[in-house]
Amino acid sequence: MNAVAASPPRYRAITRADIPALFFVRTRTRENSYTAEQLQRLGITPHSVEAKVPTSCKGWLCTIDDQVVGFCMADRASVELWVLAIHAQVEGRGIGKRLMSLAEQWLWASGCRRAWLTTDLDTTRRAYGFFRLRGWTDWKVDEGLRWMALLPPQAVGD
Numbered sequence: 001m002n003a004v005a006a007s008p009p010r011y012r013a014i015t016r017a018d019i020p021a022l023f024f025v026r027t028r029t030r031e032n033s034y035t036a037e038q039l040q041r042l043g044i045t046p047h048s049v050e051a052k053v054p055t056s057c058k059g060w061l062c063t064i065d066d067q068v069v070g071f072c073m074a075d076r077a078s079v080e081l082w083v084l085a086i087h088a089q090v091e092g093r094g095i096g097k098r099l100m101s102l103a104e105q106w107l108w109a110s111g112c113r114r115a116w117l118t119t120d121l122d123t124t125r126r127a128y129g130f131f132r133l134r135g136w137t138d139w140k141v142d143e144g145l146r147w148m149a150l151l152p153p154q155a156v157g158d
Contacts, residue, residue, distance in 0.1 A: 007065050009095055011102065014059035014071060019046045021068035022061070022085075030088040031125050057082065060102040062095045072099035076110040081117040081150075084127075100134060108152040118145040 014022070023046060027036055039045070052075070053059070059073035059082075070086040081103055086096050107115050119127050121141060128146070136148040 009062045009064050009069070009093065009098070011060055011062050011098060014053065014061050014073070016050055016053060018061055018068060018071075019049050019053075022049065022059075022071050025068055025071060025087050026083070026085045028087050028089075029085050030091065031127060032120060058103075058106055060099055062099060064090065070095045070099055072096075072103045074103040074107050074115070076107060076112060079107060079112045079115050081107075081115055096130065097134075104134075104150065113152065115150045117148050117150075119148060121146050 023036060023039070026039065027034060034042075052073075056077035057073055057075045059071055061068050061071040063069065069090045070084075072084045073082045074080065075082050081100070084096055084100060084103075086099075104115065116139065117131070117136065119125070119131060121144065122128070123146075131148055134150070136150045139147040139149040141147070
């Protein structure tokens with residue numbers, strides 16, 4: 001991957017054909033990185049992701065120079081922000097913000113009244129600050145994870 005890309009970021013919905021590229025990116029994040037073997041032990045495989053895509057899940061990806069550099073997926077049935085992964089070489093370009101916005105807007109348009117995600121307990125990790133800046137709030141700590149919640153914009157202050 002070229003650290004200095006020639007073309008601007010492009011965003012689109014994830015298709016089944018993109019799944020191998022998603023695993024490439026997911027194993028190359030700077031924080032909260034997993035190997036393919038670790039993901040498999042968690043039940044996250046190309047097959048399991050392929051099975052989720054046509055159901056209540058939807059995802060978006062970002063490409064630069066035709067290479068997938070980040071993605072985000074959400075599940076409207078469980079109202080979970082399932083994953084956000086950005087390749088370490090393209091951090092700081094607003095890609096995560098744009099992908100999160102796409103997922104959050106889709107959840108709200110699907111009728112969700114509250115979304116949730118899990119993240120690391122360590123509040124010094126960049127992800128925690130990123131989520132807090134987007135309005136996500138701590139919900140609970142359980143099973144070694146921090147659970148965070150987000151209300152739709154119109155619900156804030158209701």
